[in-house]
Amino acid sequence: MLQIGDLHLPSAARTERSVDQKDRTFSVELRNVISRQPIKTVFKRIYRMCEAEEIDGILLMGDMTDFGKLDGYRAGAAYVANALQLGKGRRNALTFCGIVPGNHDIDRNLAKKPSMTAKFGPLNAALSAVGLEQIPVEQSLIRHVGPSDATCAVVLMNSCWGCGAVEYIPAEFRDSVGPAIEAAIAAGDPKVLSAYYDRQFDTPAFSDNSIAHLVETAGKMPREEQLVVVAHHNLLPQRMTRLAPYTELVNSGAVRASLMEAGRPILYLHGHIHTDPVEVLSVPGGDALVCISAPAAEDGFNIIEVVFTRSGNPLVGHILPWTFDRSGVLRQGERLTVPLIGKRRRSLDGGLAKVYSYLLGARQCYWSDLVQECGKHFQTDTDEKLQECVELLMADHSIVVENYDAKRESWILEAKI
Structure with a gap:
């Protein structure tokens, strides 16, 4: 399986190329031959892997756009579908492509509506328009990836229930402060919009129903299938101290405990933090919970290989990171190997x-x-x-x-x- 991190279009399309361009009069055509934009290099490599039939599934970690811009999300969905030829009617239509929502995908105006699901509707509409599968909203989506004798059960989850939640204003100030905020937003000043975006809480959370559904799924799933859980947000706090209100999963502890007590090794794939640590958790005597973070899409991607025994049990997992070296060349890094056979040895x-x-x-x-x-x-x-x-x-x-x-x-x- 191929794990792609946060896309962040259109900003990723403006990333500087890996050249030290001092001469602004240099031929644009020649510059484009010498050095491509990173995001194009990454997707060109992924497309070649799809064409070589090396990939059973592609998993996108969310954040297709920036600051909840719906036109950016539509552009991101179209870019993924066209660049990789995924979705109905395209060359690689049979390759599974799973997508989860990210905090930057959420339109803040829609998030203010009473309905908790209104902010996800336009995202699924954009995906449907280009023939891609829907993101999970109220229910997790389960897909079985791989050949019949070596199958991964991929569970796509929504960790963005609280993203875009409006800061609570006490009743004593609400009548005067609320209209003032709305008037400032209506003026359309980009600085005001950015400031308002930053004031809305980015509160990532799984719903209680989705956690219960995950636990039930893990209990019923055949031991011969490898469980792979996919969501945008990290279960563990990122390494660099993050100074922002409610930006870590507020119920990550509940999810971690549920997964570590599931009685089977589990792979948890996520994005959000734009770095690519691999962290293995377990309780004494328990099976491993392997958390695999994807780099931002413009920085590379991960290949996740699951090796099965002859009898059809998951044996080991290999994580192959693809990143740019100091010369700007996209290449495979050192392979990381984790055991997945657990107590079935x-x-x-x-x-x-x-x-x-x-x-x-x-x-x-x-x-x-x-x-x-x-x-x-x-x-x-x-x-x-x-x-x-x-x-x-x-x-x-x-x-x-x-x-x-x-x-x-x-x-x-x-x-x-």
């Missing part, structure tokens, strides 16, 4: 211990050496069982596999205690 008929014992003794070997020395421990499906052992040991950080992205014949395995 099997002994592989004792073969796992024998494989690890051999690797500890050899310290370093090629894949062919491993097959020759340890293949005798398995009666059937030797290569597949050996690879499963290697994946398990990698997830435990017991071994390192060089050239992992190449064919198995190129693997160099190194054990460590």
